[in-house]
Amino acid sequence: YDSMVRFLFAIIFLLVVPLTVKASVYLATGSSSVTRGRVVPILYGGYDFENFGFSASSTGVKTDLYYSNYYELNGYWVYKPTDFLGGELRSGVGIGLQYTHEVFRESVGDTDYKIEDSYQYGLAFKIFQVYWESFFFGMENLFGFNGVWGQLSRVTIVPAHTTKVIVGFTF
Amino acid sequence: MSKLILVIVFFSSSIAFAERNRGQDELFHINFGAEHEPGVLGTFRVGFTNFEMGMLNRSLNDWTFGIAYVLDLTPSLYTMIGLAAVGDDPGLFSAVGWEIGFWKFFDFRIEFNGSASYKNFSSGGMIIGLNVVL
Numbered sequence: 001y002d003s004m005v006r007f008l009f010a011i012i013f014l015l016v017v018p019l020t021v022k023a024s025v026y027l028a029t030g031s032s033s034v035t036r037g038r039v040v041p042i043l044y045g046g047y048d049f050e051n052f053g054f055s056a057s058s059t060g061v062k063t064d065l066y067y068s069n070y071y072e073l074n075g076y077w078v079y080k081p082t083d084f085l086g087g088e089l090r091s092g093v094g095i096g097l098q099y100t101h102e103v104f105r106e107s108v109g110d111t112d113y114k115i116e117d118s119y120q121y122g123l124a125f126k127i128f129q130v131y132w133e134s135f136f137f138g139m140e141n142l143f144g145f146n147g148v149w150g151q152l153s154r155v156t157i158v159p160a161h162t163t164k165v166i167v168g169f170t171f
Numbered sequence: 172m173s174k175l176i177l178v179i180v181f182f183s184s185s186i187a188f189a190e191r192n193r194g195q196d197e198l199f200h201i202n203f204g205a206e207h208e209p210g211v212l213g214t215f216r217v218g219f220t221n222f223e224m225g226m227l228n229r230s231l232n233d234w235t236f237g238i239a240y241v242l243d244l245t246p247s248l249y250t251m252i253g254l255a256a257v258g259d260d261p262g263l264f265s266a267v268g269w270e271i272g273f274w275k276f277f278d279f280r281i282e283f284n285g286s287a288s289y290k291n292f293s294s295g296g297m298i299i300g301l302n303v304v305l
Contacts, residue, residue, distance in 0.1 A: 033293040079244045091250045125267040127252045139265035141285040163285030163293045165263055
C-alpha cells in the first residue's frame with residue numbers, strides 16, 4: 001500500500017502545480033488492457049502544458065492467489081487542439097514507461113510467494129475528445145518496444161501494447 | 172565508406188521529409204497493410220477525405236471494424252480516433268502513424284494502433300502498409 005500512497009501524493013502534486021502555471025489537468029478513470037477481459041477501474045491523472053504534457057496511471061487486481069500492480073508514466077509532445085464534432089480533439093505523441101509488479105503463490109495456504117517485476121517502454125500516444133472544456137473521453141496507448149525484440153525472434157512484428165479507454169474531467 | 176554514409180543520409184533524409192499524397196488534392200484512398208504476421212492482411216480501409224472505415228486492425232481471430240477520423244498533426248505524422256466493433260462488442264479505436272509519399276500516388280505507412288471494447292477486450296499493434304490515393 002505504500003506505493004499507492006506515494007501515487008496518491010503524486011496526483012495531489014499534479015493538482016497543485018497548475019495553480020502556478022497555465023496548464024490543463026486531466027482526472028479520469030477507465031480501463032486498461034493490462035487487465036484485459038475484466039473491467040478493472042484505473043486511476044488516471046494527466047497534465048498538459050502548451051507544447052508538452054505527461055500522464056500517470058495505475059491499476060491493480062488482487063485475489064487469494066495473487067496480486068498485481070501496474071503503473072504507467074508517459075511524456076508527450078502536445079499538438080494544437082482541433083475542432084471536431086462539436087468539441088475539440090487533443091492529441092499527444094511521445095514515450096512511456098510501464099512498471100508491473102506481480103506476486104503470486106501456488107495455493108491459498110502456500111507461504112512461498114513468487115515475485116515478478118517487469119517493464120515496458122516505448123512509443124506512447126493519446127487522443128482525447130473534449131467537450132465544454134471540462135469533460136473528455138479518449139484513448140491512451142503504450143507500445144513496448146522491448147516487447148518487439150522478443151517478438152521478432154518469433155518472426156512477428158507485434159509490439160507489446162497497452163490500450164486504455166478513459167473518461168473524465170479536465171480543467 | 173564515407174560515400175556510402177552520405178548516400179544513406181541523403182536517402183533517409185529525403186524520405187523523412189517527404190510529404191504524403193493523401194489529403195493534398197485527391198479525396199479517396201485505400202489503405203491496407205500487414206499486422207502481426209508478415210504477409211497476413213492486418214488492415215483494409217477505404218478512406219474519404221479525413222475519414223477511414225473498414226477493418227481497422229485484427230488480433231488473431233478478433234477483427235476490429237469501424238470508422239475513424241484521421242487528424243493530421245504534421246505533413247507526415249497523423250493520429251486517429253474512431254468508433255469500432257472489437258470482435259462482437261462496441262468500443263473505441265485510436266492510432267498514431269507516419270505516412271509519406273514515395274512514388275506517384277502510393278503512400279507508405281507505419282502505424283501503431285489499439286482498440287478496446289466496453290468489456291475491456293482489446294486488440295492492436297503495429298501496421299506496415301500502403302495507402303493508395305485515388
